[in-house]
Amino acid sequence: MIMGRRAQLRLLAVALLLLLPVLAACGTEPQSILDPKSNNAREIHNLGKIFYWSALAVFVLVEGALVYTIIRYRQSKNPEPFHIHGNTKVEIAWTIAPAILVAFLAIMTYSTQAKITTFPENPFVVRAIGHQWWWEFEYPELGISTAGDMYIPAGRDIKVELQSKDVVHSFWVPKLMGKTDTLPGLTNYLWFNAEEPGEYYGQCAEFCGEQHALMRFKVIARPQAEFDAWAAAMKEPPPAPPQSAGLCLGCHTFDATKPSTVGPNLRNFGSRAWIAAGALENTPEHLAAWLHNPEAVKPGNLMSTVVKPGVLTDAQIQELVTYLERLKVE
Amino acid sequence: MATTAVVLPKPATPTTAGWRTWLTTVDHKLIGIQYLVTSIIFFIVGGLEALLIRAQLGAPNNTLVSADLYNQLFTMHGTTMVFLAIMPLNTGLANYIVPLMIGAEDMAFPRLNAFGYWLFLFGGLFLYLSFFLGVAPNGGWFAYAPLNTCADRTLTECVSAGLGRGMDYWGLGLLILGISSLAGAINFIVTIVKMRAPGMTFNRMPLFVWATLVTSFLLLFALPAITVAIIMLMFDRIAGTHFFSSWGLNPQLYGDPLLWQHLFWFFGHPEVYIMILPPFGIISEILPTYSRKPIFGYAFIAYSSVAIGFLGFTVWAHHMFAVGMGPLANAAFATTTMLIGVPTGVKIFNWIATIWRGSVRFTTAMLFAILFIAMFIIGGISGVMLGSPPYDLQLTDTYFVVAHFHYVLFGGAMLGIFAAFYHWFPKMTGRIMSERLGKWHFWITAIGFNLTFLPMHLLGVLGMPRRIYTFDSEMGWNTWNLVQTIGSFLIALGVLIFAWNLLVSLRRGERADANPWDGGTLEWATASPPPPYNFLKHPVIKSRYPVWDMGSKVETTPDDPAEVERALAHLPAPTIYPLILAAGLTVMMIGIIYRGPWLAVTALGLIVSIAGMYGWIRQISILPEEEEEEEEELEEVTH
Numbered sequence: 030m031i032m033g034r035r036a037q038l039r040l041l042a043v044a045l046l047l048l049l050p051v052l053a054a055c056g057t058e059p060q061s062i063l064d065p066k067s068n069n070a071r072e073i074h075n076l077g078k079i080f081y082w083s084a085l086a087v088f089v090l091v092e093g094a095l096v097y098t099i100i101r102y103r104q105s106k107n108p109e110p111f112h113i114h115g116n117t118k119v120e121i122a123w124t125i126a127p128a129i130l131v132a133f134l135a136i137m138t139y140s141t142q143a144k145i146t147t148f149p150e151n152p153f154v155v156r157a158i159g160h161q162w163w164w165e166f167e168y169p170e171l172g173i174s175t176a177g178d179m180y181i182p183a184g185r186d187i188k189v190e191l192q193s194k195d196v197v198h199s200f201w202v203p204k205l206m207g208k209t210d211t212l213p214g215l216t217n218y219l220w221f222n223a224e225e226p227g228e229y230y231g232q233c234a235e236f237c238g239e240q241h242a243l244m245r246f247k248v249i250a251r252p253q254a255e256f257d258a259w260a261a262a263m264k265e266p267p268p269a270p271p272q273s274a275g276l277c278l279g280c281h282t283f284d285a286t287k288p289s290t291v292g293p294n295l296r297n298f299g300s301r302a303w304i305a306a307g308a309l310e311n312t313p314e315h316l317a318a319w320l321h322n323p324e325a326v327k328p329g330n331l332m333s334t335v336v337k338p339g340v341l342t343d344a345q346i347q348e349l350v351t352y353l354e355r356l357k358v359e
Numbered sequence: 360m361a362t363t364a365v366v367l368p369k370p371a372t373p374t375t376a377g378w379r380t381w382l383t384t385v386d387h388k389l390i391g392i393q394y395l396v397t398s399i400i401f402f403i404v405g406g407l408e409a410l411l412i413r414a415q416l417g418a419p420n421n422t423l424v425s426a427d428l429y430n431q432l433f434t435m436h437g438t439t440m441v442f443l444a445i446m447p448l449n450t451g452l453a454n455y456i457v458p459l460m461i462g463a464e465d466m467a468f469p470r471l472n473a474f475g476y477w478l479f480l481f482g483g484l485f486l487y488l489s490f491f492l493g494v495a496p497n498g499g500w501f502a503y504a505p506l507n508t509c510a511d512r513t514l515t516e517c518v519s520a521g522l523g524r525g526m527d528y529w530g531l532g533l534l535i536l537g538i539s540s541l542a543g544a545i546n547f548i549v550t551i552v553k554m555r556a557p558g559m560t561f562n563r564m565p566l567f568v569w570a571t572l573v574t575s576f577l578l579l580f581a582l583p584a585i586t587v588a589i590i591m592l593m594f595d596r597i598a599g600t601h602f603f604s605s606w607g608l609n610p611q612l613y614g615d616p617l618l619w620q621h622l623f624w625f626f627g628h629p630e631v632y633i634m635i636l637p638p639f640g641i642i643s644e645i646l647p648t649y650s651r652k653p654i655f656g657y658a659f660i661a662y663s664s665v666a667i668g669f670l671g672f673t674v675w676a677h678h679m680f681a682v683g684m685g686p687l688a689n690a691a692f693a694t695t696t697m698l699i700g701v702p703t704g705v706k707i708f709n710w711i712a713t714i715w716r717g718s719v720r721f722t723t724a725m726l727f728a729i730l731f732i733a734m735f736i737i738g739g740i741s742g743v744m745l746g747s748p749p750y751d752l753q754l755t756d757t758y759f760v761v762a763h764f765h766y767v768l769f770g771g772a773m774l775g776i777f778a779a780f781y782h783w784f785p786k787m788t789g790r791i792m793s794e795r796l797g798k799w800h801f802w803i804t805a806i807g808f809n810l811t812f813l814p815m816h817l818l819g820v821l822g823m824p825r826r827i828y829t830f831d832s833e834m835g836w837n838t839w840n841l842v843q844t845i846g847s848f849l850i851a852l853g854v855l856i857f858a859w860n861l862l863v864s865l866r867r868g869e870r871a872d873a874n875p876w877d878g879g880t881l882e883w884a885t886a887s888p889p890p891p892y893n894f895l896k897h898p899v900i901k902s903r904y905p906v907w908d909m910g911s912k913v914e915t916t917p918d919d920p921a922e923v924e925r926a927l928a929h930l931p932a933p934t935i936y937p938l939i940l941a942a943g944l945t946v947m948m949i950g951i952i953y954r955g956p957w958l959a960v961t962a963l964g965l966i967v968s969i970a971g972m973y974g975w976i977r978q979i980s981i982l983p984e985e986e987e988e989e990e991e992e993l994e995e996v997t998h
Contacts, residue, residue, distance in 0.1 A: 060821060084741075099719055
């Protein structure tokens with residue numbers, strides 16, 4: 030039953046080889062925390078590496094001791110047990126050993142925590158507000174508001190003010206920063222500096238009701254100049270809405286300088302990749318389906334209390350699709 | 360067992376008791392079996408819910424179940440496994456085994472014991488009534504506010520979309536189950552403190568008894584927090600108070616959503632230890648038996664249970680690192696959380712040292728105990744990682760957490776409970792569970808469990824949040840989700856084999872004598888299954904393993920029919936009143952959910968409850984005479 034040392038080593042090598050593709054695959058996933066793209070996400074990742082190596086060491090030592098013990102002292106090998114009730118010295122040793130390890134891990138934890146919770150001077154402030162089930166983003170310094178995609182200048186310290194309009198949500202962009210909850214009646218904060226321009230996926234991480242799974246968003250980091258151009262374009266008044274948009278205006282606005290009321294601000298809807306916070310890809314066909322019957326696409330959403338099949342005629346839907354897809358801000 | 364010429368009254372065993380006995384029994388052994396059978400059924404139901412969850416997540420963008428049904432499933436899965444499976448499985452085992460282990464004839468309060476069981480059964484049925492009415496709770500087993508503070512679906516009144524009566528069933532059901540647990544906790548504490556056999560000092564108590572004692576104290580101090588919280592939540596839902604909610608965004612109306620989280624987790628974290636400490640105790644009994652070697656570091660294992668119990672009340676806010684408590688509070692709770700890893704580690708080292716230089720028999724019970732240690736190590740390690748606030752900000756509310764607590768509660772608690780079944784089934788039924796089926800159960804569970812839950816660590820790291828009913832195929836989560844779904848069906852196959860094993864072994868299992876495993880603790884001294892009075896004479900205990908150390912001398916084979924008769928007369932009479940009171944209390948709750956004219960149902964429940972209480976008290980009021988007689992008898996004996 031016991032294999033030779035060489036066989037054991039061979040088995041270990043095979044196991045590690047099998048693990049390699051798994052490890053190699055990590056990092057390409059859009060929400061992997063192993064692929065940090067901001068200063069603070071990297072700090073957390075570096076802390077994580079310390080934890081992984083410690084975990085691996087403890088795992089190998091303790092599981093190894095367990096496996097060795099049950100094989101070595103099985104009945105056929107060791108018919109007569111050795112009677113012993115305990116040993117105080119050993120007990121003290123294996124109380125102190127884990128205590129030292131967790132003390133070390135605690136100190137590393139405090140040090141990382143100090144770094145990521147020390148807020149920078151002069152950050153660029155974005156306010157992220159959670160709604161059932163979409164994200165609103167306000168730019169207090171610019172006087173504009175958007176939803177779904179959070180545009181930020183790359184390479185600048187970003188401070189996110191977190192609020193909620195209804196229940197508890199959690200703002201999470203794995204590649205940029207750990208999550209922090211948004212609570213009704215309170216404001217939370219987090220900060221990061223996305224060094225590279227790029228698109229980073231985010232998702233609500235606290236269960237917030239029926240469509241918690243479809244409360245996704247993106248953070249779009251652009252070089253400062255491009256970001257400034259985007260902000261200036263957002264401030265432009267939107268093209269004149271068609272007649273059929275009257276119903277929309279009860280809850281939405283097409284003007285980024287006006288705050289969202291009930292539903293998302295639609296000023297740059299045409300530039301967004303998703304409809305209804307990740308429910309559908311943003312194509313004219315999908316948008317038509319959504320406007321026809323939002324309840325079928327994302328059951329429980331607020332819009333379906335107003336827009337039911339038949340409320341909008343096919344012609345109106347076509348008119349709205351054309352208009353909404355025109356609302357691009359690049 | 361030696362044959363005796365005396366005809367003894369046949370003990371009511373699971374196979375011989377009639378339905379009347381089942382409804383009225385106050386025998387801790389039969390109540391223990393009622394707990395075990397009921398909670399195994401709930402365990403299977405909770406498992407079916409898990410299978411539906413896994414089937415839905417087996418592929419991206421799956422539409423097998425709707426969003427709302429998915430939310431109902433994970434809410435009921437969590438609630439069922441915690442309150443209707445693991446907790447009552449532990450209670451059932453302790454109910455059966457603890458009085459035997461300490462040489463008592465029954466629990467201290469046998470009627471209260473029956474009452475606790477009936478409340479558990481009715482509380483569980485009450486919770487599942489919602490399922491049959493199509494309004495199962497869908498707000499999570501943690502019922503966060505303000506998501507769950509509003510009962511009405513109308514969005515204009517409160518935005519709590521999709522949350523109907525279900526969470527009322529959840530809240531009131533948990534109140535019923537809370538009374539049941541509280542009754543059990545008090546009963547265990549009094550039984551263990553007051554009813555140990557002569558010579559069984561605290562220092563000689565089996566470690567399972569230690570674990571049950573600490574667990575009962577945890578229940579005593581943790582349950583009030585959730586009871587208060589649920590009553591406040593029900594006020595928010597029913598009476599329009601604002602303890603936790605803040606609808607209308609009126610600053611004057613702000614309740615505090617975080618107050619709910621603090622109250623819930625002040626219960627919720629000790630609850631983890633309430634579920635895992637008894638299996639720690641089980642393991643500490645099983646390892647010595649099948650290693651034929653006393654436990655290593657008895658005092659350290661017992662005291663580490665106490666240490667874990669105390670520390671368990673100081674770590675609750677590590678469930679809330681992401682709510683914005685601030686770095687100082689987070690660091691403080693991180694410290695206590697990591698500290699709790701130390702006594703847990705001490706236990707694991709002592710268990711391995713118990714096997715060390717022993718003579719290991721790989722029975723199914725022992726295999727499950729070893730797997731318990733192996734899996735619990737993984738759950739412990741991931742727990743320390745989650746205890747670090749910066750890293751927790753990435754991992755919390757992802758599948759990494761789901762992996763972590765399944766390694767603790769399935770890989771830990773449930774595997775320990777499986778081990779307990781194989782170990783004590785012969786004591787309870789007089790028959791041994793099939794080892795062949797047991798080995799199949801073991802290997803399939805070992806593989807299925809790791810296939811299901813090991814990849815969840817990775818999915819969490821790849822950014823998959825918990826409690827999402829759907830995910831996109833571009834996220835890179837497809838393969839591992841499919842693997843997990845396959846693994847979960849393997850677990851189900853294992854459970855099926857286990858259930859089949861229970862059924863066939865009950866009828867055709869190999870006969871067991873009093874001590875089939877050569878165990879050392881006192882329960883192995885009496886017959887399998889034990890007679891209603893457990894022990895004829897109180898054995899005098901001189902060590903931690905009386906059966907090993909005194910051999911057959913502690914065997915209490917009765918040979919005098921008069922003695923047997925006296926022992927039987929000494930037992931409390933069966934009674935129906937605990938069942939009536941429990942039923943009345945449960946019926947009251949149904950009226951509270953629907954209110955209006957339904958309050959008549961509450962009134963009916965109240966009347967039934969009062970009738971139950973009246974009958975119960977009348978029965979007790981006859982008792983003092985009996986007890987006087989007993990005292991006289993005792994005096995005679997001592998003179």
